[in-house]
Amino acid sequence: MHTPPFRLAQPSRLKLSGDDRAGTGLRAADACCTPAKAPPQPAAARRSRLSELDAHLHCSIIGTCLTTHELRKLVPKFTSLDRRDASDLDIHHYAVELATAGGAGAKALNKLLDEHYAGALRRFDDAADDVELLKLWDEALKSGDIPPAYWAVMTHRHATLPVRQKAFGDLHMLSHLVGAANRADIRRLVALEEENAALKEKIERQQSRLHELSVQRDASIAALHEQIAQLSAHAARQFPADAAGLAAETQRLRERLDDADQRVALHTSRREAAEQRVQQEQEAALTLRKRHDHALELLKLVQSECDALERATVDAAGATHGARRASLDSVQGKRIVYVGGRPNSNAALKRLVENAGGELLVHDGGVEDRKGLLAAALPGADIVVFPVDCVDHDSMNTLKRVCERHQIDYHPLRTASVASFVELMARLHPEHVAQLEQAPAPAFCLRHG
Known part of the structure; x- marks a missing residue:
């Protein structure tokens, strides 16, 4: 220690x-x-x-x-x-x-x-x-x-x-x-004390300089104020009437300027309101145009379905006299699988296809028929058809997947009606495709009736 x-x-x-x-x-x-x-x-x-x-x-x-x-x-x-x-x-x-x-x-x-x-x-x-x-x-x-x-x-x-x-x-x-x-x-x-002393000395010099500048500025401002007062007094002595007239004119100009500002503000608010209404009307017009285009497309499709159904009805009436039913020639000798739909329409479709020489296999998509039978029924079909408004998504996805795997044509229908099916069969026939393309425009006008 x-x-x-x-x-x-x-x-x-x-x-x-x-x-x-x-x-x-x-x-x-x-x-x-x-x-x-x-x-x-x-x-x-x-x-x-x-x-x-x-x-x-x-x-x-x-x-x-x-x-x-x-x-x-x-x-x-x-x-x-x-x-x-x-x-x-x-x-x-x-x-x-x-x-x-x-x-x-x-x-x-x-x-x-x-x-x-x-x-x-x-x-x-x-x-x-x-x-x-x-x-x-x-x-x-x-x-x-x-x-x-x-x-x-x-x-x-x-x-x-x-x-x-x-x-x-x-x-x-x-x-x-x-x-x-x-x-x-x-x-x-x-070292800090030395630096502090140097900074204090610098600050004192700066403050002294600022004080001198402040004194000079105050003196300049006072001189300018005095000069302005002298000029104002001289102008008042020389032009007393003109000064009063200028003051009155200045007041009138100020009032007119205030009135103009009020009118500008009013017109600005009106313009903004009009622009908002125009934008709303443009949006409404665009919506109506889209609905109109959709209605036209739907009308064309319904018209084509009606035309196809009418030709099928005419062909069916002529078949009783031995005439040839050209409207359903595309189903002759073919096996068609129809998935979904309604029971009444499905029965009518089955009769039409069988009368035309074809085979129609109906599967309800799993309501009463088992869904497991759907994949087994598709491989042997020539055409697969399903209405988009009357079939569940699971069955639709299954038949799309199986058809793509076996390279089978499948076609969706707008509705489960007989007209939609007949229109599709007519579109699948080459001769009827040409007839549909060259069909005249309907005489019904959407605006005047």
Whole structure:
């Protein structure tokens, strides 16, 4: 262990009686400056007191764990020092001597330390051995809470000599680090003070310049105001009538300007309202145009279905006299699978196809027929037909997938009516395709009837 870089005051400076000096066992040498090499000691049953610690530890404990203000109030009670005139070093020396003497002064110092650091003492009492004690000390070093931990470690019942030596060494090195940091802070402080002085001088010069510019500006403004006043007075003296007329004309122009602004605002609001109505009417017209186009397309489709149904009816009537039914020639000898639809229409379609020489296989899409039969019925078909308004999506997706796999033509119908089916069969016949393309326009007018 290293001795302090200064020599403490001798115990003889204390005002102790002969009995007290004999009882405390003061040595002629300064205990704080004399290193001790005591053999390792077993763990004590209680915490150590300040006077029971090795004398060379008193300096570090008092200097670290107690402030000079606290010592200045306590040390003069047991010594002849003046509370106000004594230096901080004298206060520290006498406090170390009181701790070494072990009398009432040492008890007062011990009590003051215990009261200040009661929480740390309770926390460190949980340490069961010196290993846990050192662990708590290391945690205190990391957190920077050194004074409470140092007093708790030095007086702990498991504080052995190696433990106290480690704590003392850590504190000793920490004091070197603090000193180095303080020196660096002092250098930075000096540099900052120089920079601060330079900045203050620069600010003072700038403020002086700004003050001069402000004075010049105020003088210029005052001169301009005076010149304006002179010109106004001169104009009033020379042209009094014209000034009154100009004022009246200015007032009239202002009123007309206000009226024009009101009219502009009114016309602007009307224009915006008209633009909004035009936009709404354009949107409505676009909607009506789309509906009109859709109605025309639907009308054309319904007209073609009616034409096809009419030709089929005429052909069916001529068949009774042995005429040839050209409207359903496209189904002759073919196998057609019809998925979905309505029972009444499906029965009529089946009769029409069979009378035309074809075969119509009807599957209701899973209402009564099992859906598993649909995939088995499609591979042998020539044409697959399904009405989009009377078939479920699952069956429609299944027949599309199977038809694409087996390369079978499939055709959707607009409705499940007989007219839609007949129109599709007519479109599939080449001769009827030409007839439909060259058919004359209907005489019915959508606008006049």
